[in-house]
Amino acid sequence: MKDPATRLEISPDAPDEAARIRSSRIATIAIVGAAVVVLFLVGWLTTPEFVRWANLRNIIRAAAMIGMIALGMTFITLSGNFFSLSVSQTGAFSAIAFAYMLQWDWPLGLAIIAVLAGALIVGAAQGGLVALGGNPIVVTLGFGAALFGLGSTLTDNKTIRTGSTAADWMGTARPLGIPTQTWAFIFLAIIAAVVLTRTRFGRNVLFVGGNKFAAAASGIRPSRVAVQVFSISALAASIAGIFLSAQFSEGRLDSFTGDDINAIAAILVGGAALQGGEGSALRTALGAVFIAALENLMVLRKYSFGVRKLWVGVAILAAVSLFNYLRSRARTT
Amino acid sequence: MRALRRITPITWARAALFVGVFLIFSLAVDGFATKNNVYTIFEGFAWQGLAALAVGITIIAGEFDLSVGSAAAVAGILAMKFIPTLGLIPTILVVGLIGMGFGLIQGMLIYRLKIASLVFTLGSLIGLRGLAFMISGENTVVLHDLEVAKAVKRQLFIFSPFSLTTIAIFVVVALFFRYHRYGREVLAIGGGRNEAVAAGVPLARPLVIAFALSGMFAALTGALSSIKSGSAQPQGFEQLLLPAVTAALIGGVSLFGGKGTALGIAVGALTIRFLNSGLSLPGAPYYVVTLTTGSLLIIVVLLELVLDRPELRNRLRLRRLQRAMARELRSS
Numbered sequence: 318m319k320d321p322a323t324r325l326e327i328s329p330d331a332p333d334e335a336a337r338i339r340s341s342r343i344a345t346i347a348i349v350g351a352a353v354v355v356l357f358l359v360g361w362l363t364t365p366e367f368v369r370w371a372n373l374r375n376i377i378r379a380a381a382m383i384g385m386i387a388l389g390m391t392f393i394t395l396s397g398n399f400f401s402l403s404v405s406q407t408g409a410f411s412a413i414a415f416a417y418m419l420q421w422d423w424p425l426g427l428a429i430i431a432v433l434a435g436a437l438i439v440g441a442a443q444g445g446l447v448a449l450g451g452n453p454i455v456v457t458l459g460f461g462a463a464l465f466g467l468g469s470t471l472t473d474n475k476t477i478r479t480g481s482t483a484a485d486w487m488g489t490a491r492p493l494g495i496p497t498q499t500w501a502f503i504f505l506a507i508i509a510a511v512v513l514t515r516t517r518f519g520r521n522v523l524f525v526g527g528n529k530f531a532a533a534a535s536g537i538r539p540s541r542v543a544v545q546v547f548s549i550s551a552l553a554a555s556i557a558g559i560f561l562s563a564q565f566s567e568g569r570l571d572s573f574t575g576d577d578i579n580a581i582a583a584i585l586v587g588g589a590a591l592q593g594g595e596g597s598a599l600r601t602a603l604g605a606v607f608i609a610a611l612e613n614l615m616v617l618r619k620y621s622f623g624v625r626k627l628w629v630g631v632a633i634l635a636a637v638s639l640f641n642y643l644r645s646r647a648r649t650t
Numbered sequence: 651m652r653a654l655r656r657i658t659p660i661t662w663a664r665a666a667l668f669v670g671v672f673l674i675f676s677l678a679v680d681g682f683a684t685k686n687n688v689y690t691i692f693e694g695f696a697w698q699g700l701a702a703l704a705v706g707i708t709i710i711a712g713e714f715d716l717s718v719g720s721a722a723a724v725a726g727i728l729a730m731k732f733i734p735t736l737g738l739i740p741t742i743l744v745v746g747l748i749g750m751g752f753g754l755i756q757g758m759l760i761y762r763l764k765i766a767s768l769v770f771t772l773g774s775l776i777g778l779r780g781l782a783f784m785i786s787g788e789n790t791v792v793l794h795d796l797e798v799a800k801a802v803k804r805q806l807f808i809f810s811p812f813s814l815t816t817i818a819i820f821v822v823v824a825l826f827f828r829y830h831r832y833g834r835e836v837l838a839i840g841g842g843r844n845e846a847v848a849a850g851v852p853l854a855r856p857l858v859i860a861f862a863l864s865g866m867f868a869a870l871t872g873a874l875s876s877i878k879s880g881s882a883q884p885q886g887f888e889q890l891l892l893p894a895v896t897a898a899l900i901g902g903v904s905l906f907g908g909k910g911t912a913l914g915i916a917v918g919a920l921t922i923r924f925l926n927s928g929l930s931l932p933g934a935p936y937y938v939v940t941l942t943t944g945s946l947l948i949i950v951v952l953l954e955l956v957l958d959r960p961e962l963r964n965r966l967r968l969r970r971l972q973r974a975m976a977r978e979l980r981s982s
Contacts, residue, residue: 399766399768446948446951446952446955449952449955449956450905450906450955451905451951451952451955452714452905452951454714454716454768455895455899455905455947455951456948456951458891458892458895458944458947459892459896459944459945459946459947459948459951460944460948461944462892462940462941462943462944462947463941463944463945463947463948464944465937465940465941465944466937466938466939466940466941466942466943466944466945467941469935469937469938469940469941470937470938470941474935474937533968533972534972534975536972536975536976536979538969538972540969578772578775578776581772582776585769591766591768591769592766621783621784621788622783622788623779623780623781623782623783623784623786623788623884624780624783624784625780626776626777626779626780626783627776627777627780627781627784628780629776629780630773630774630776630777630780631777633772633773633776634773634777637765637769637773638763638765641763641764641765
């Protein structure tokens with residue numbers, strides 16, 4: 318009990334309430350975990366090829382791409398800024414920029430740093446507008462369109478080949494049998510979890526998301542947090558873009574089409590509260606695995622595109638309703 | 651004079667943009683200010699303006715309807731399926747009513763479940779898109795009777811039955827928001843929800859009205875423009891949100907809700923169409939239009955945030971207060 322925060326508990330009911338909220342959090346992660354397990358069981362029983370190693374590797378690679386984007390966006394959601402509609406364009410733009418830089422024979426490290434720095438600026442600009450009071454959806458809608466338009470204009474709407482083998486290892490290697498993307502995803506998930514739970518910045522994000530005015534009154538600047546979370550999200554999308562560019566040795570503007578929605582789906586299935594303040598990196602990661610596995614299973618079972626979309630929508634609605642209900646019960650009983 | 655003084659700098663900026671864009675393109679682009687091109691501009695306005703009205707109304711109510719694009723896609727496919735049996739006008743009415751019914755249910759659920767409309771309509775954005783693919787069998791649905799399409803886009807001076815319908819809808823909505831109590835309630839819950847409820851506005855009514863109108867206009871957008879082009883695609887209208895939101899914001903709909911007029915949205919939508927036409931006439935590809943629209947959206951948001959002085963002043967005051975409190979905490 319060295320944590321100074323515990324001294325602030327004045328109400329005699331407070332420890333009880335904390336325990337209740339903690340138990341509801343454990344329940345949430347158990348539900349998300351159980352959903353993933355049930356999905357794999359169903360897949361195993363109905364579709365034998367679903368659990369083959371080659372297919373599982375596809376799933377974890379897809380989950381890694383959605384997951385990296387979703388992990389970054391989790392910071393936005395937790396800080397109470399809903400989500401971003403520009404991550405797929407940020408990822409695609411990064412993929413193109415990376416491909417160009419390799420084409421120009423830039424060293425790999427320099428290219429990566431340059432792309433990430435660019436993403437950071439774009440993210441910070443969006444965060445800045447949100448910090449001034451802009452609606453995050455509208456701001457990111459505008460930036461997404463501008464990035465897409467700019468990227469198409471620069472590339473003349475063509476695919477950009479990297480023309481270099483420098484990044485091949487990064488894109489296609491499988492250390493210990495697991496794709497590099499998945500390693501990056503696991504690594505980023507751990508970093509995100511540590512940052513959110515163990516650092517002052519992470520607690521500030523959750524605090525601002527939970528109650529912006531209380532956070533502002535206690536000296537946290539919500540505007541600064543907004544700039545930070547949008548930068549993190551752009552950075553994560555850009556990392557996914559670099560990996561994609563490395564994997565296929567090319568950058569294309571449509572390479573992340575639909576991944577905004579998939580990333581949001583991962584966050585919501587992971588049970589993050591969309592009004593902010595609650596959620597975790599680990600749960601988002603599990604959500605990404607769930608969405609990727611669900612998509613994969615439905616493709617294997619030859620579900621049509623429309624039916625697949627419908628089921629992703631159903632999964633989101635079910636998750637949002639269930640977690641909303643659980644949260645309201647944890648608060649009122 | 652007093653009325654003139656009440657016009658804020660940002661409104662002047664909007665009017666200047668509207669007139670300026672038209673004048674610049676008239677001078678710079680051959681064939682821009684011709685009767686036929688103005689007809690084309692109004693044809694674009696007919697569907698994008700309607701979509702802007704759909705989204706704009708929900709923003710005015712302090713909410714956000716993300717699902718308009720998917721709703722329009724479903725409505726377009728439904729219209730294609732209904733026309734052979736129902737005929738033109740009943741089809742438009744039926745699809746409009748279906749859209750309204752959907753919006754009604756959506757609004758009621760958002761009110762009942764107390765889920766942020768952003769989240770809820772994100773769900774319907776995905777779900778309706780899936781539905782569009784299912785009912786179309788994943789294929790483009792084609793209208794065989796092209797006479798119907800001609801009836802919708804027949805040129806009457808610079809208008810067509812389609813753009814006249816949209817203009818009529820704008821007039822009705824403008825009157826509704828200006829003079830009818832239910833319309834004013836929508837503005838009230840957008841501006842200060844707690845105050846409005848405290849003053850006796852039943853929150854459910856304006857909320858449901860806003861989403862019902864949004865659903866209906868989205869459906870009409872999809873139905874009319876699909877009939878006009880003679881085909882509907884399940885992946886259609888995917889980029890509808892960008893021009894719609896941009897038009898609404900250029901037209902003076904406040905991001906914070908509670909502010910905005912149908913006339914403003916019409917001006918905003920026409921500004922977007924001027925830009926679109928002025929860029930495409932000399933042959934700029936579609937993504938240049940996307941780039942311009944996106945940049946315009948960012949600029950409008952920035953302008954609103956900077957020029958909206960009371961907001962900024964409050965924010966600065968809050969920051970000063972925070973700094974003072976932080977100093978005090980540190981010294982104690």
